[in-house]
Amino acid sequence: MVIKKVRTRYAPSPTGFMHVGNLRTALYEYLIAKSNGGDFVLRIEDTDRERYVEGAVDVIYDTLKTAGIIHDEGPDVGGEFGPYVQSERREMYMPYAQRLIDEGKAYRCFCSKERLEELSQSSEFGGYDRHCRDLSEDEINEKLKEGIPYVIRQKMPLSGKTTFSDAVFGEITVDNSELQDQILIKADGYPTYNFANVIDDHTMGITHVVRGSEYLSSTPKYNLLYEAFGWEIPTYVHLPLIMGKNEDGSVSKLSKRHGSTGFEDLIKDGYLPEAIINYIALLGWCPKDNQEIFSMKQLEENFFIEGISKSPAVFDYDKLLWFNEQYIKAMSAEEFTERAMPYYKEVFGDRDVDYSKFAGILQQRLEKFTDIPEKIKFFAELPEYEKDIFINKKSKTNLENAPVNLQEAYERLKALPNWTFDAIHDCLINMAVEKELKNGTVMWPVRIAAAGQKVTPGGAIEILDILGREESLKRLEKGLEKLRS
């Protein structure tokens, strides 16, 4: 037996929008190829001119690139099975349809759209009635001479069953009577999606056809086409759908009303590409050892088709958020700072700020980078606050002892020769020891005065350190003022 090199393909339409469902399909196609040492092909299906969107192809390239899904062949990188843009393959399809006509496996249908419309209304035939299937040679030539537009349909078997095997769903059998004589070539001479797909996949040597399970019920038609040509049938891998949870608890195909569904939108919401990929890889697939965190490389090494689930999965933003946190925590401080920089700038603008210390207080408590501005804006400007936030039961602070302890801390801090983290730390801790106070009784009022808010990233020491001597003392003075008023 000859082992053929595995080849998968991702064949998106350029709509300018990359749904996470499509992204996951691309991911699995990529992983199936790579886990088998195969090639992953990108093919653009742009035959629908009406839906053409400027720049939409770039969205596909950009998304795949930032997601880390790299194609071996495609319009931009070439390959020996080109062209990889369907509109450039236009001429290829008709000869195949003609071949089927010549072999008696397909026929020209001259029925008008109006007639077809009526048929579907009457529902007597459940669709097309195969009116043109057995026209005589003379009738056909007559109509051709009259210039009546026609489509080319495939002759489906009138009886019997068609069985195909899917790598995920197993054997599936359908009565041939369910199958209509599908259109191969439209009246405008363009191939239908299904027909073009089969021709392209075969001529590009695709071994594994990977797609969403919404195609499961049209797969017998694909199969019959491969059989009509006498071509080897590829391995079908149908993927379970990604669902969204509705307000009433029901589920339906993931769409906008469930939240962001586009890759770009998720990125804008603050999710990291690595986190999105990691999450959707596990949405419908499970590794042998239940590992959760996967780099793309690890996915390539561990992916296997048998691990793909059959049942639809609900997209869970909470879990995605958790993955995001994990990736943020795992970054080096340098990388964190680099990726956080745009958000720092959002708060501080052009001000000269030493950002190196922010990672220390943010990295362990951040879910998304987009949360940064909200968390650190008190550094840029002291917020308005009520003095009762100086009261904290657990730290044993109240409006009586807060002014006293804050005053003492202020004086001690003011006297510090060096304004460093360690110096501040020792200063305040020593004060607590000497005064026989809980650490919190000293720290709480200092932190509140320095930050102007109850909840802050980092503690009093970190905040004073970042704020610097001048600004810190200014804020503590303000706090004292407030407490005395």
Add this chain to the structure above:
RNA sequence: GGCCCGGUGGUCAAGUGGUCAAGACACCGCCCUUUCACGGCGGUAACACGGGUUCAAAUCCCGUCCGGGUCACCA
């Protein structure tokens, strides 16, 4: 409606005839702690239902119910 597919905690899921039915997210509690987090420990919570087959069923068979998909000269 016909056909196809699916149905293990709120969510993702392991499981393939014998387990006290894993694990993760979320949730709750405790600990740690200068707030919030992080971290650590613990907890609530599931085999849709009804029949079979079998010594034994989440696992196999049938039916019911529920959910989803699909029935284009769209992709």
